[in-house]
Amino acid sequence: xxxxxxxxxxxxxxxxxxxxxxxxxxxxxxxxxxxxxxxxxxxxxxxxxxxxxxxxxxxxxxxxxxxxxxxxxxxxxxxxxxxxxxxxxxxxxxxxxxxxxxxxxxxxxxxxxxxxxxxxxxxxxxxxxxxxxxxxxxxxxxxxxxxxxxxxxxxxxxxxxxxxxxxxxxxxxxxxxxxxxxxxxxxxxxxxxxxxxxxxxxxxxxxxxxxxxxxxxxxxxxxxxxxx
Amino acid sequence: xxxxxxxxxxxxxxxxxxxxxxxxxxxxxxxxxxxxxxxxxxxxxxxxxxxxxxxxxxxxxxxxxxxxxxxxxxxxxxxxxxxxxxxxxxxxxxxxxxxxxxxxxxxxxxxxxxxxxxxxxxxxxxxxxxxxxxxxxxxxxxxxxxxxxxxxxxxxxxxxxxxxxxxxxxxxxxxxxxxxxxxxxxxxxxxxxxxxxxxxxxxxxxxxxxxxxxxxxxxxxxxxxxxxxxxxxxxxxxxxxxxxxxxxxxxxxxxxxxxxxxxxxxxxxxxxxxxxxxxxxxxxxxxxxxxxxxxxxxxxxxxxxxxxxxxxxxxxxxxxxxxxxxxxxxxxxxxxxxxxxxxxxxxxxxxxxxxxxxxxxxxxxxxxxxxxxxxxxxxxxxxxxxxxxxxxxxxxxxxxxxxxxxxxxxxxxxxxxxxx
Numbered sequence: 001x002x003x004x005x006x007x008x009x010x011x012x013x014x015x016x017x018x019x020x021x022x023x024x025x026x027x028x029x030x031x032x033x034x035x036x037x038x039x040x041x042x043x044x045x046x047x048x049x050x051x052x053x054x055x056x057x058x059x060x061x062x063x064x065x066x067x068x069x070x071x072x073x074x075x076x077x078x079x080x081x082x083x084x085x086x087x088x089x090x091x092x093x094x095x096x097x098x099x100x101x102x103x104x105x106x107x108x109x110x111x112x113x114x115x116x117x118x119x120x121x122x123x124x125x126x127x128x129x130x131x132x133x134x135x136x137x138x139x140x141x142x143x144x145x146x147x148x149x150x151x152x153x154x155x156x157x158x159x160x161x162x163x164x165x166x167x168x169x170x171x172x173x174x175x176x177x178x179x180x181x182x183x184x185x186x187x188x189x190x191x192x193x194x195x196x197x198x199x200x201x202x203x204x205x206x207x208x209x210x211x212x213x214x215x216x217x218x219x220x221x222x223x224x225x226x227x228x
Numbered sequence: 229x230x231x232x233x234x235x236x237x238x239x240x241x242x243x244x245x246x247x248x249x250x251x252x253x254x255x256x257x258x259x260x261x262x263x264x265x266x267x268x269x270x271x272x273x274x275x276x277x278x279x280x281x282x283x284x285x286x287x288x289x290x291x292x293x294x295x296x297x298x299x300x301x302x303x304x305x306x307x308x309x310x311x312x313x314x315x316x317x318x319x320x321x322x323x324x325x326x327x328x329x330x331x332x333x334x335x336x337x338x339x340x341x342x343x344x345x346x347x348x349x350x351x352x353x354x355x356x357x358x359x360x361x362x363x364x365x366x367x368x369x370x371x372x373x374x375x376x377x378x379x380x381x382x383x384x385x386x387x388x389x390x391x392x393x394x395x396x397x398x399x400x401x402x403x404x405x406x407x408x409x410x411x412x413x414x415x416x417x418x419x420x421x422x423x424x425x426x427x428x429x430x431x432x433x434x435x436x437x438x439x440x441x442x443x444x445x446x447x448x449x450x451x452x453x454x455x456x457x458x459x460x461x462x463x464x465x466x467x468x469x470x471x472x473x474x475x476x477x478x479x480x481x482x483x484x485x486x487x488x489x490x491x492x493x494x495x496x497x498x499x500x501x502x503x504x505x506x507x508x509x510x511x512x513x514x515x516x517x518x519x520x521x522x523x524x525x526x527x528x529x530x531x532x533x534x535x536x537x538x539x540x541x542x543x544x545x546x547x548x549x550x551x552x553x554x555x556x557x558x559x560x561x562x563x564x565x566x567x568x569x570x571x572x573x574x575x576x577x578x579x580x581x582x583x584x585x586x587x588x589x590x591x592x593x594x595x596x597x598x599x600x601x602x603x604x605x606x607x608x609x610x611x612x613x614x615x616x617x618x619x620x621x622x623x624x625x626x627x628x629x630x631x632x633x634x635x636x637x638x639x640x641x642x643x644x645x646x647x648x
Contacts, residue, residue: 037397075383
């Protein structure tokens with residue numbers, strides 16, 4: 001169907017796919033923040049395998065929101081262990097806005113609305129020093145025509161490099177992109193492992209003693225931010 | 229960089245557009261009275277055509293496209309919808325004494341009168357609300373007192389709700405996993421028959437899930453409410469800080485003037501209705517006459533009144549349309565979603581069109597006498613007095629109900645935040 005006005009990137013569909021392995025049937029506008037939980041096997045396939053809960057916080061709204069909305073959003077950025085930046089592959093502006101989103105989440109500094117932050121204006125070193133694992137996900141891959149794919153994917157590869165992050169490009173309405181064993185699934189698994197390590201291991205320097213019982217649960221919270 | 233390029237392109241193109249338009253209109257088009265009259269009539273016809281035929285049909289088409297069941301016979305159903313609209317539109321004219329009976333069925337006057345009624349109602353509703361809302365927004369007297377502790381308390385509640393949602397979702401995720409490992413795959417019911425099937429046969433695990441899901445839905449709704457309230461408190465806090473600055477004080481001062489103006493308008497509307505009076509001269513000419521008589525200043529009344537009244541009319545039109553667009557845009561963002569966006573845009577277009585036609589009707593009151601006859605000539609013989617009376621009535625009703633509404637909202641809000 002033809003749309004005159006769409007404002008969404010597909011975060012809610014993505015979160016639903018990641019947590020419930022199913023396609024979201026009726027996506028609707030996200031007000032505020034919604035949470036979902038994913039059960040993740042840390043270090044799957046090795047003897048140290050443990051199961052953890054990962055909370056995915058889907059923070060809605062746009063980069064140019066009123067500052068009252070931004071202040072309210074800031075309460076969700078506490079105790080972030082990982083950030084997923086989601087952008088729309090068919091919309092170049094959404095990937096440019098990722099810089100502002102990441103600044104908003106990392107600095108918890110409210111960026112004033114105004115001139116766009118373009119490639120030249122952000123600080124690369126800030127991302128090199130950054131301890132929080134980042135992942136860049138591009139959605140709506142199916143809507144990119146075959147001929148333009150190469151150009152779009154090159155651009156997103158540069159984007160992910162700027163953030164010092166891995167990238168995944170997919171279509172949230174098709175679970176085969178994250179099928180077990182695919183390279184995307186491996187990247188996702190590695191990312192969640194890094195998040196869990198940051199939360200439980202790196203801070204102490206030594207491992208938290210684990211139980212041989214598989215049912216030990218912990219939680220890491222992971223914000224998934226993105227742009228419209 | 230691209231921002232500068234964009235804005236310079238916009239500015240130059242606008243200058244060119246308006247420059248050429250002015251040249252064209254002044255030199256070519258309006259050389260004589262006949263051509264002006266013709267173009268005025270033609271524009272009116274085209275607008276009416278669009279408003280009554282094209283836009284409602286398009287709206288009906290988009291609404292029907294959204295309903296999945298009727299997808300195959302879209303055109304048929306949208307035609308049916310349009311016919312229903314036309315029927316109600318025609319019926320609209322019956323209870324109102326708007327036409328003299330000597331006009332045919334498909335004349336322009338019929339259409340304009342009906343569009344005019346709808347548009348005038350809309351204008352009066354919006355002006356009534358605007359007249360009350362404007363001083364309420366500008367004046368800081370009405371600002372509720374918000375402290376940082378209020379905001380912190382609300383944020384804590386929000387995070388607590390999110391934690392509850394998370395713990396419930398953890399249980400659901402674990403249940404789903406164990407069910408999957410045991411081989412009972414929980415499929416979402418799809419389609420009509422799937423829903424019927426899921427009512428009769430359901431595993432005990434999935435019953436548990438649906439129960440928790442319901443609790444989660446309620447909690448998520450609560451979290452959304454809390455989020456919106458918190459954003460509201462932050463906005464109020466900013467407004468309080470803003471009102472302490474110079475700009476804020478200036479707007480506060482304006483607010484006092486506006487409230488006086490609004491009270492005066494409400495008063496005049498009441499008087500018009502009670503005493504059944506219709507103004508004969510427009511306010512600007514009256515004002516100038518009073519000035520001339522009172523102060524004894526020598527003034528060429530005709531010349532100045534004409535120019536000043538047109539400038540004022542222009543300002544009124546621009547600010548009222550601007551106010552309307554701003555309000556509608558806010559409303560639009562609040563309720564937009566990917567499905568209904570097309571319908572909303574078209575509704576906006578419809579409203580704007582009707583607003584324009586009825587503002588032409590109402591503006592007649594503010595124009596000097598000789599120009600009124602021209603408007604009367606172009607629009608046909610409508611009962612203008614009826615429209616003015618109708619405007620006053622609706623304006624009064626709207627203003628009073630918005631006062632009531634705002635009063636209730638104002639009273640209710642502080643209690644919500646005090647609750648533990």
